[in-house]
Amino acid sequence: ISTLTDISRYGLTLVIGGGEVSLLDMTSAYGVFANSGIRNQYTGILKVEDINKKVLEEYFPNSREVLPKNTALIISNILSDEKSRVPTFGSHSILFIPGKDVAVKTGTTNNNKDAWTIGYTPSIVVGVWAGNNDNKPMKKGGSAVAGPIWNKFINEALKVLPNEKFEQPNLETDPKTVKPILRGYWQGNENFFIDKISGKLAGEFTPKETTQEKVITNVHSILYWVNRNDVLGPPPSNPYGNPQFNLWETPIQNWWAQNGNRYKITTWAEKPTEVDNIHTENPLLNISIVEPNTTSIYLPDQRIQLKLLNSGIYPLKKIDIFINNTFIGTTETPSNFSFIPEELDNLMSENELKIISYDIIYNRTETVSIFKIKQ
Template sequence: MNMIISLGLSLKGNLFICPLKFQKCIFQKILVELLGGILKLNRMVPFLKKILIFFLLIFIFTFFIWSYFQQKFLTEIYEKQQSTVFTDRKGEIVFILPNERGYINQQIQKIPPRVKELLIKKEDKYFYYHFGFNPFSICQEIISKFGFGNRKGSSTITQQLAKILLNKEKEKSTKNKILELFSAISLEIFKSKDEILKMYINSVYFGNQVQGIKEASRLYFGVSPELLNDGQILQLLATISSPSEINPLKPENITVAQNLAQRLKLDLSNLFFIEADQVKENVKNYFKQQDLLFEIKPFLPSLKSNQLTIDKKLTQKLREIVKRNIEELKFKHAKNAALIVIKIPENEILALIGSPDPTSFENGYQVNMLKKPRPIGSTIKPFIYLKAFEKGLRPYTLVEDREYKYITALGFPLYPKNFDWKYRGEVSLHYALSNSLNVPAVKVLEYVGLENFYQFLEKDLEFKPIQDLNNYQLGIALGALEMNLMDLAKYFTIFPNQGILKSLKISFNQEQKEKIITKPEYVQLVNKILSDRKTAIDQFGLKSDLNLFQENYALKTGTSRNFKDSWIVGYTPDFLVGVWVGNVENEPMEEISGQLGAGKIWSEAMELLFNSNYNKRTPFDFSCVKEFYYKNNIEFGLKNDDFEKSLTALKDNSLILNPHDGDKFLLKETTHIILRAKNRVNWFVNDEFIGSGKEQFFSPKKEGCYKIKAKSIFRQEIVTICVIG
């Protein structure tokens, strides 16, 4: 440097003589200026060093801060990948919700040693020696792009993890590669190698909507990662490069896994691979474990806890019962069914089945029939009788089961009929409800009052009908009211819960509302009737699926018009089971009643529960019920009853039973009108005597209105009928 300075001074002193005629040549000027600049630079070197060091420190500090927040950002993404897991009341996994990317992901905390070993050998053999990137691999990839070599990828495990977390797997650009590189370095700075490896194995996609080795192991092989053999591990590792095309469901997967084994120098003779057909069965069983999501999905927004009140194993057994019975009922055109089990007195849902097979796309199985309103048939009758008992009627109250005429709001006549089209004369309400007679139910609803019953449904039970209740009127007693199975089952819980209505619980820590609907003594009267299987023999027979080996249970069946819906709700003081059978398309079945359709499923479900821990054999409380003796029979009422008053509260004083006032008949040669009275009477038509007795035939000869009079010793009654051509 001193020589250069001396030379510069000599030049500046014109010691160097230019051979040209110019006093100074251009070269001399340039050289002088250059050497002068070097001289000045030499004086500035310490200052430049400080500037460079300062900016270098700023860069390092900035990159460190950026790396901290970047790895924190990536860690948050990683943690959000974890799917929400819902367990049943016993802690078993019921279903797993997909994460934000639509993948099912459960993360493991410790990688099985063999999985770890083979993963590193395949993906990144220098994983423990580099700092997030492999410069030699990067150089080889760059060189291969110019036609030298055939290296296709240079990403380390850390870079692959960054790419997954940044969701940039399909976006290959220089900008993304730089971001992935710096993100990988940020992870290396703040995470240990084992943490990075764990994050990677929990984040890698294995196809068919599963992310991470835990769910991949369960999906394809039905085992946890700890139980994977070398062949299965290789099949999963072979999937990583092309999860949609080379996953274990594809026959090519085994070929790729075998090639991988050779590359890793493993002995093929010691490896056991799972064929695609077996994998398909495993996948089918895996998604079958997710069946309950079908029924519980509507409740997800309101769930307060990830632990559900559901019993998974019980639900699986019940679904098999439903599926098997529906297969048997298909020949009678019944294709769909739903079932609910509620634990009493907590009103915790133990089982929900809205479809025999939610994985099937046949027969409307993708429709959840738990929430679809359908006409509930005779299952409404216990509620009608409950209100009647509040108003003074009793199980021993007598009612005439005969033909009655009612005029609907539209002006049309209504003649209620029983299920079997027979009338039984004078019967008790106990007998009428036990045998589900329609005509007495209409008389009881008439006694309760429509407005009173409407208020009970909408105000007390807080039921929301799908149409104005005035559209149903007395048709409610004939089963026309629509309701879904879950609501019906919830309302039925007032009977085993002593008149208290509680909201249904499907998860623990869920807020539950309670409401007193009626007094326990009236509930006990209903329970006494519905638990009496002997009185129900006339309608249901001695041998019936409804007759179970344990006695402390009550039930009510229902069948809608034209056999479109088959219902049953039965309960003990420990649990309640409700079942619906029918068709999604609302098509009629072939004479499948509540007993024959839903009843078969219900009886099997009840027997399953009778043999479970949920059966505490708690007896019904009949402490308020009193026995009364009437005509050599034992009847039931309440203490302090006015027996005679309640006995005849529905007494019908009509003398003429048929025809009804205002009836119209079509005139034909074969028209014969039956005149029927309660007692022996004299019959008159237009004041002309035609005969005596309880029954008499009248054959009109011409059109017109006729005055029919029945006259006994004590009274007489007149009705008017019309005969039209």
């Protein structure tokens, strides 16, 4: 972006429009989202040839990753979600392109002086700015003024472009690798994990279903915990060196002094000293497949009743059933589950049955057996 040259003017408000940018730069920046985090410098000319088709000049992109791929995919996932736009823009608004996966964002400056709409697919980015050349206010904002222009153009462009879908992002965040303050915990940034069943520290084999995070209460501005030059890294050694710090920290501390007694306080004294010992490398869950058995030969139209033997300590919570590596179903009552071989695809004379079992404390085990079908 070529227009952000006066660093002294910009603070945290830059993220909500505190600096001037050109339509070309803004549209090019959105191209990073469309391209899964990869930046290509924009150019107006791809190739220059002479009368004999000899190439005189040619543009070759110098691609580089400027944003983690999954971050770009998450942004595209948000901006292409029609349901999330409905409360603000209404159903099937000017931002909606029927049958197409299109991400779009609008923007309006103070007093409706500038109206923006920028939207994209994986193949094209279209940006529209609308405003008066004397900077007088308009009667309406982004979607109402720039939106119809954007909609008409991208609809025409998509007629000759492939109907593409955005790759789905990974929406699971590992709480053990991403600091609490970046996952929405305002209480603090230091933590430990316990197993809810045993009450002890979560260990290597503690399942995520029984893992509970405890965040130590130590309320500060996010700038206390996040180094702006290394967001995912350790906290800054001297947060007070950030000229913005006190502007955010002081009101937060004033609020906490008045309201802290309304919230539960978590301290390091609550951290257990022992590690979860009921979820282990060899879980206390032992499942045997009784039916179908390995010696019988079943008829294709015969209903086969599943029968399991649980010799573990805890009752079963559920099982997942696979036949020849194809998922068949999930049930909390194995004795009620049955199947007819000829109704299943890809059954052979000899077939593999795999049962993934979970007990009530989320111990997990896999059991595999072979059963035969008469051909």
